[in-house]
Amino acid sequence: MNKRGFASDNFSGVLPEVMAAINEANNGHVMAYGGDHYTESAINKFKQLFGENIDVYFAFNGTGANVIALSSLTQSYNSIICPATAHIQVDECGAPDKFTSCKVIPIDTPDGKLTPELIKPQLHGFGFEHHSQPKVISITQCTELGTVYTPKEIKAICDLAHENNMYVHMDGARLANAVVSLDIDVKEITSNAGIDVLSFGGTKNGMMLGEAVIFFNPELSKNTKYIRKQSMQLCSKMRYIGAQFDAMLTNNLWLKTAKHANAMVKLLKTEVEKIPQIKITQKVESNGIWALVPKNKIEKLQEEYFFWIWDEHAGEVRWLCSFDTSKEDILGFVEVLKKELA
Numbered sequence: 591m592n593k594r595g596f597a598s599d600n601f602s603g604v605l606p607e608v609m610a611a612i613n614e615a616n617n618g619h620v621m622a623y624g625g626d627h628y629t630e631s632a633i634n635k636f637k638q639l640f641g642e643n644i645d646v647y648f649a650f651n652g653t654g655a656n657v658i659a660l661s662s663l664t665q666s667y668n669s670i671i672c673p674a675t676a677h678i679q680v681d682e683c684g685a686p687d688k689f690t691s692c693k694v695i696p697i698d699t700p701d702g703k704l705t706p707e708l709i710k711p712q713l714h715g716f717g718f719e720h721h722s723q724p725k726v727i728s729i730t731q732c733t734e735l736g737t738v739y740t741p742k743e744i745k746a747i748c749d750l751a752h753e754n755n756m757y758v759h760m761d762g763a764r765l766a767n768a769v770v771s772l773d774i775d776v777k778e779i780t781s782n783a784g785i786d787v788l789s790f791g792g793t794k795n796g797m798m799l800g801e802a803v804i805f806f807n808p809e810l811s812k813n814t815k816y817i818r819k820q821s822m823q824l825c826s827k828m829r830y831i832g833a834q835f836d837a838m839l840t841n842n843l844w845l846k847t848a849k850h851a852n853a854m855v856k857l858l859k860t861e862v863e864k865i866p867q868i869k870i871t872q873k874v875e876s877n878g879i880w881a882l883v884p885k886n887k888i889e890k891l892q893e894e895y896f897f898w899i900w901d902e903h904a905g906e907v908r909w910l911c912s913f914d915t916s917k918e919d920i921l922g923f924v925e926v927l928k929k930e931l932a
Contacts, residue, residue, distance in 0.1 A: 594919050595896035596858075598794075599764070599877065599912035605796035605847065611837035612798065615829045622826045624648070629832030635839035636790075636804065640781055645805040647818055648831045652763050653682045654823035655789040655801035657689045660726060661817045662803075662810055663757045663787060666691035668725035670759075671712050673699045675734040677761055689821060693722040701872060702733030703743065706750045713754055727751050730761040731768045731779060736878035738768045741778045748784025757810070758784060763791035763801075766848035767876040781806045792835060796847045796913045800831035847913035851877035854911035854920055861924040867931040871906060878910045887930050894926045895919075 595601060604612075620626035633646045649655040656678050660670060670686065672679055674696035678686045687694055697708050704727065715721030727747055732738050744760075751758045760780065762768075765788070769776045780788050787810065790802040803818075805811040818824050825831055838844040859874045862881065869882040883891070885905035891897075900906045911920075 593896065594915075594922075596909035596911065596915075596919075596923065597897045599851065599910050600794055602796070602912035602914050604798045605837075605843070605913060607837045607840075607843055608797055608834050611833040612830055615833035620829050622828070623824060624828040624832070626829040626832060628829040628836060632832040632835035632839065635836060636802065639839065640777060640804060640806070643806075643808065644781075645808045645811040645814070647803040647805075647811070647814055648825065648828060648835070649801050649803060649818065649821075649823040650799055650825060650831075651793065651823075652677065652761070652789065652791065652801050653685050654821060655803050656682065656728075656759075656761055657685055657821050658803050658814060658818050658823055659759050659787040659789055660686050660692070660728065661690050661821065662805070662814045663726050663759065664690050664692050665725075667723055669693040669695050669712075669722040670726045670728055671695045671697065671704075671709060671724060672728040673697055673702055673704055673730070673733065675699070675702050676728060676730055677734060677763065678728055680734070692725075695724075701737045702730070702735035703737055703739055704729055704747060705743070706746050709747065709750060713750075716754070724754070724756060726757050726759055728759040728761060730763070732764045732771070732876040732878075735872045735880055736876050737873055738771050738875040739779065740772065741774065741783050744779055744783040744785065748786075752784065757786040760785045760788045762788050763794055764848075764876060765791055766795050766844050767852055770845055770848045770852050771875050780804075786810060792838060794912075795838070795844055797834045797838060798830075800834050802835060848877070850913055851911045851915060854915040854917070855879060855909075857917065858909065858911065858920050858924070861920065862927065865924075865927055865931060868927070877912070878908060880906060880908055882906050883927075884931065890930055891926060894930075895923045 788804040
């Protein structure tokens with residue numbers, strides 16, 4: 591039996607509803623490359639969620655979705671501003687740099703969130719041919735530290751970007767967890783706040799594979815179909831991605847799964863706060879906890895419930911919950927923590 595753990599929501603399996611949708615789609619012949627009714631139905635559901643005036647492009651994975659989004663917004667002489675902890679900076683092996691040929695400018699933040707004050711020092715050199723031209727601000731919701739931007743915070747960033755003829759991209763790999771955390775309509779932290787392009791996550795929320803790139807201004811996606819093909823993200827049997835998103839967007843399944851994951855983290859937070867040797871380092875606002883634990887105990891703890899080390903020098907670790915994390919998983923892990931840290 592595979593051991594349970596708290597390393598990543600990528601470690602979980604596939605939602606039963608999603609697996610059933612894949613199985614149902616696995617019948618007969620349909621048009622390839624998105625010309626099928628499963629993909630059409632999923633796109634229609636996205637339009638019900640965000641409004642009719644959007645363009646939707648499916649991709650295999652999150653890195654691919656981010657590359658498609660950023661490539662659609664930039665020229666090679668542009669620069670992309672992001673938090674130093676952003677996935678596009680830390681975890682995508684330079685793919686955005688390679689495919690866009692843009693300079694990526696990381697900004698240190700205390701909590702994974704950009705602010706206008708942090709961004710403004712980078713907004714210079716416009717029109718000066720010796721400088722890369724700032725064009726995109728990329729933010730992550732939820733952030734790579736588990737924190738969540740409010741609508742007001744996002745709007746402030748978008749307003750600043752648009753005042754400077756720039757765009758805002760949102761990496762929404764865990765967007766569902768942010769929507770549940772804030773208890774608001776998804777449009778309030780995306781289109782209504784001024785986001786130009788969204789990478790809408792599927793894999794971390796219970797899909798087998800698949801992400802969506804959503805353009806709130808179709809003028810920005812005129813060349814995206816070519817960019818997706820060049821980026822090797824055009825799925826020939828796209829019905830299997832379309833069917834998954836169709837299932838996720840039916841009866842708010844995508845929010846129900848996130849609500850469960852967030853609830854499990856709240857339970858874990860309540861329990862680990864009772865253990866004096868553990869210090870939580872970030873606000874717990876989504877489906878993850880960042881915490882300091884005694885460094886000499888980490889390896890033993892990982893043997894029982896695997897998780898990733900975030901900062902090996904400080905002894906900071908990350909614990910993530912997913913749609914299939916159970917109360918028994920939480921309480922079992924807490925017992926191990928108590929035992930090993932006693």
